[in-house]
Amino acid sequence: MIKSLGSFIGELRAVGLPVSTAEALDAAEALRVIDIADREGVREALAATLIKLPRHRAPFDVAFDVFFGNAAPAEERAEHDDTPPQGAESGVDDLIAQLAGALRSGDTAGLEAAVRRAVSRLSGFQKGRPVGGRYYLYRVMQRLEGIEEALAAGEELSGLDALLDRDDVAALLERLQAEIRREIIERLVADRGPEPVARTLREPLVEDLDLMHATRLELERVEAAVVPLARKLATRLAQRRRRGRHGRLDLRRTIRRSLAHGGALIEPQFRRPRLSKPDLVLLCDVSGSMATFARFTMQLTYAISHQFSQVRAFAFVDAVDEVTGLFGTGTDFAESMARLSSETRVVAGDGHSDYGAVFRDFAEQHGDVVTPQTTVLVTGDARTNYREDGAEVFADIAAQARSVFWLNPEARRFWDTGDSVMRKYACWCDSVDEVRTLRQLERFVEQIALPQHRPSRKLASGVLN
Amino acid sequence: MSNWSSTDDVAESLQRSGYLTDPRIAQVVFLADKLEKPILAEGPAGVGKTSLALALAQATGRRLVRLQCYEGLDEAKALYEWNYHKQLLRLQSDEGKAWHEIEGDIFTEEFLLERPLLEAIRAESAVVLLIDEVDRVEMETEALLLEVLDAFQVTIPELGTVTAKDRPIVVLTSNNTRELSEALKRRCLFLHIDYPSVEREQRILLAKVPDLPDAMATKIAKTMRSIRQLAVRKAPSVSESLDWARTLLALGVEDVDAKITVGTLEVLLKYQSDIDKASRELLEP
Ligand SMILES: Nc1ncnc2c1ncn2[C@@H]1O[C@H](COP(=O)(O)OP(=O)(O)O)[C@@H](O)[C@H]1O
Ligand SMILES: [Mg+2]
Numbered sequence: 001m002i003k004s005l006g007s008f009i010g011e012l013r014a015v016g017l018p019v020s021t022a023e024a025l026d027a028a029e030a031l032r033v034i035d036i037a038d039r040e041g042v043r044e045a046l047a048a049t050l051i052k053l054p055r056h057r058a059p060f061d062v063a064f065d066v067f068f069g070n071a072a073p074a075e076e077r078a079e080h081d082d083t084p085p086q087g088a089e090s091g092v093d094d095l096i097a098q099l100a101g102a103l104r105s106g107d108t109a110g111l112e113a114a115v116r117r118a119v120s121r122l123s124g125f126q127k128g129r130p131v132g133g134r135y136y137l138y139r140v141m142q143r144l145e146g147i148e149e150a151l152a153a154g155e156e157l158s159g160l161d162a163l164l165d166r167d168d169v170a171a172l173l174e175r176l177q178a179e180i181r182r183e184i185i186e187r188l189v190a191d192r193g194p195e196p197v198a199r200t201l202r203e204p205l206v207e208d209l210d211l212m213h214a215t216r217l218e219l220e221r222v223e224a225a226v227v228p229l230a231r232k233l234a235t236r237l238a239q240r241r242r243r244g245r246h247g248r249l250d251l252r253r254t255i256r257r258s259l260a261h262g263g264a265l266i267e268p269q270f271r272r273p274r275l276s277k278p279d280l281v282l283l284c285d286v287s288g289s290m291a292t293f294a295r296f297t298m299q300l301t302y303a304i305s306h307q308f309s310q311v312r313a314f315a316f317v318d319a320v321d322e323v324t325g326l327f328g329t330g331t332d333f334a335e336s337m338a339r340l341s342s343e344t345r346v347v348a349g350d351g352h353s354d355y356g357a358v359f360r361d362f363a364e365q366h367g368d369v370v371t372p373q374t375t376v377l378v379t380g381d382a383r384t385n386y387r388e389d390g391a392e393v394f395a396d397i398a399a400q401a402r403s404v405f406w407l408n409p410e411a412r413r414f415w416d417t418g419d420s421v422m423r424k425y426a427c428w429c430d431s432v433d434e435v436r437t438l439r440q441l442e443r444f445v446e447q448i449a450l451p452q453h454r455p456s457r458k459l460a461s462g463v464l465n
Numbered sequence: 466m467s468n469w470s471s472t473d474d475v476a477e478s479l480q481r482s483g484y485l486t487d488p489r490i491a492q493v494v495f496l497a498d499k500l501e502k503p504i505l506a507e508g509p510a511g512v513g514k515t516s517l518a519l520a521l522a523q524a525t526g527r528r529l530v531r532l533q534c535y536e537g538l539d540e541a542k543a544l545y546e547w548n549y550h551k552q553l554l555r556l557q558s559d560e561g562k563a564w565h566e567i568e569g570d571i572f573t574e575e576f577l578l579e580r581p582l583l584e585a586i587r588a589e590s591a592v593v594l595l596i597d598e599v600d601r602v603e604m605e606t607e608a609l610l611l612e613v614l615d616a617f618q619v620t621i622p623e624l625g626t627v628t629a630k631d632r633p634i635v636v637l638t639s640n641n642t643r644e645l646s647e648a649l650k651r652r653c654l655f656l657h658i659d660y661p662s663v664e665r666e667q668r669i670l671l672a673k674v675p676d677l678p679d680a681m682a683t684k685i686a687k688t689m690r691s692i693r694q695l696a697v698r699k700a701p702s703v704s705e706s707l708d709w710a711r712t713l714l715a716l717g718v719e720d721v722d723a724k725i726t727v728g729t730l731e732v733l734l735k736y737q738s739d740i741d742k743a744s745r746e747l748l749e750p
Binding site for chain 1: 471472488489492493495496499500502505507508641642643644647650651653654655656657659663684687688690691694721722723726746747
């Protein structure tokens with residue numbers, strides 16, 4: 001068991017789950033005190049010690065099924081398979097009836113046996129064949145098409161009962177699919193060993209999805225993960241600001257002071273004064289190439305806005321417009337995104353990015369929002385379409401701000417190629433980071449929280465001509 | 466020193482205290498007891514995180530010490546502070562003495578205000594320490610918690626170091642409004658509590674709402690599942706489910722149908738937009 005634990009943890013790390021040495025030791029310790037004959041108990045114990053984010057549970061479960069599943073060789077399973085050999089469609093109907101019966105009555109052992117039979121009969125599983133688990137799962141589910149009907153309650157239901165029954169069926173189908181997947185994984189593992197099977201089942205974690213190219217569905221998962229992360233960023237920014245904000249009474253100072261004034265205890269001394277919140281100005285490229293990413297940065301800002309005394313958000317393509325009101329508290333995020341494209345003027349010309357025009361417009365129309373209390377956060381790919389870059393105007397904006405951070409969602413190796421002029425803006429920023437994934441965003445968050453790691457901005461307004 | 470012999474034992478003893486576990490909760494509690502590690506229970510509001518700690522105290526016969534977290538909670542309110550009011554009064558009565566004479570007098574037990582963390586450390590017999598809604602505190606306070614959880618030891622410069630005699634059972638809860646630091650998570654056993662399965666919700670309903678018929682408990686539990694799947698802004702939790710069951714009983718309802726559900730949705734849902742969405746789904750699925 002300890003030996004599989006080592007390879008199991010290796011697999012978790014390969015998937016990208018952050019398992020520390022301390023946590024690995026905790027897991028080993030856990031296995032010593034629990035009942036290891038209880039597989040689901042082992043699963044929970046390992047999850048509790050190794051996994052610290054709910055969204056990491058699904059990839060954990062896949063790896064667990066691979067490394068701790070019932071890996072008896074397929075021949076042994078076949079012995080328990082008491083149905084007649086491959087053949088007539090009536091066999092499929094029988095299987096469906098057995099599966100539906102076991103699912104409906106909650107008969108776990110019966111379900112496992114029926115699933116074993118179904119996989120033997122319907123998957124076309126062949127030893128040594130280099131196909132992945134998804135292929136077999138798909139084949140089995142396709143042959144079991146009739147199961148949904150078999151699961152639905154026999155009688156005609158109406159109203160609430162019909163609705164509840166529909167959701168019952170959906171839940172049971174999900175259960176069935178999970179059981180079949182588990183069975184297939186176990187057969188693949190018996191055939192090839194756990195490591196290669198685990199490798200074929202790896203999927204990118206939410207935090208490793210490329211935000212520029214994420215699908216709508218992936219983006220939804222990203223959005224769910226952004227909110228808590230954004231709040232962490234916010235508390236970190238707040239921490240820098242509030243360091244020792246607490247106005248606690250300092251008794252020693254009070255007394256010493258009063259002794260110096262002849263002993264009258266009149267003037268309580270408090271520790272450290274209160275500082276004011278900074279302002280945040282967001283400048284967000286929402287042009288075609290950036291649209292997906294923009295959704296995400298907007299959501300980020302939306303989530304942290306309450307941590308700042310003032311947040312002003314601006315979106316741009318070839319013109320710039322304020323979008324602050326769209327993302328205030330009490331607004332629905334998806335709705336705001338829709339209004340962003342319909343109600344604001346971020347496109348004046350042909351709809352291709354024009355950084356030069358945008359920075360000029362911004363400086364002219366909104367320049368006064370940037371003050372020495374302002375943190376400016378720019379998100380964009382710095383691709384000018386070979387138009388004017390406006391770097392000198394950007395430099396002036398940066399010179400007025402407290403700090404400037406730029407997040408670029410493009411891979412660093414593409415910066416300054418083609419029409420990208422990242423370098424021209426970079427010298428006016430505290431930092432420029434590649435942020436293509438949530439993981440990179442998290443790293444940015446960590447770094448922004450450590451002031452001593454902040455490179456000082458090369459302040460030289462007007463050096464560029 | 467352990468309180469339970471198996472996960473079944475955990476489940477039974479918590480059930481006697483009115484808390485229904487599932488295999489995950491039972492296993493994590495069992496492990497926390499064996500390995501003497503804190504539990505970090507995370508999940509949506511109202512799924513039974515706080516009540517797990519309450520039930521643990523009851524099941525083990527330990528006193529519950531509760532630290533309720535909020536934004537701005539600091540060391541003085543979490544650990545201890547000096548009662549400066551009382552100190553000032555003493556100083557006034559001692560007027561004329563030199564500082565080094567006074568100092569020893571006013572930094573003593575008598576002037577110490579003990580807060581929950583110190584209370585848990587200094588307790589005569591082991592306690593259950595509940596650190597509730599830890600995601601609300603700021604980073605400095607989180608760091609303080611981490612320090613305390615590390616050794617259950619505190620040094621008060623004027624009084625010396627105190628160490629807990631018995632390690633408390635510690636439960637931290639979080640609604641995940643923000644991510645906690647890696648260090649804190651690493652220190653804990655992580656327990657994600659989600660909305661209960663239909664079966665468990667049904668058992669909770671039957672345990673908590675006397676006189677509720679079985680069939681109605683089943684139907685309420687299933688209706689809860691369906692409503693939670695609607696992607697509403699604020700999904701109803703176990704607390705709402707219990708409230709709803711009590712409401713239905715009070716109204717003399719014998720069989721739940723779509724009309725009754727729509728008529729009582731305010732018990733389950735807080736936002737009007739959610740109520741509208743659920744009504745639509747219930748009336749024309
Ligand atoms: N497993 C359970 N067994 C018994 N009661 C429960 C359970 N889960 C939740 N409840 C009930 O639901 C309500 C909300 O629980 P609470 O612990 O306050 O939630 P949380 O702390 O997660 O917000 C309480 O009234 C509690 O009694
Ligand atoms: Mg609570």
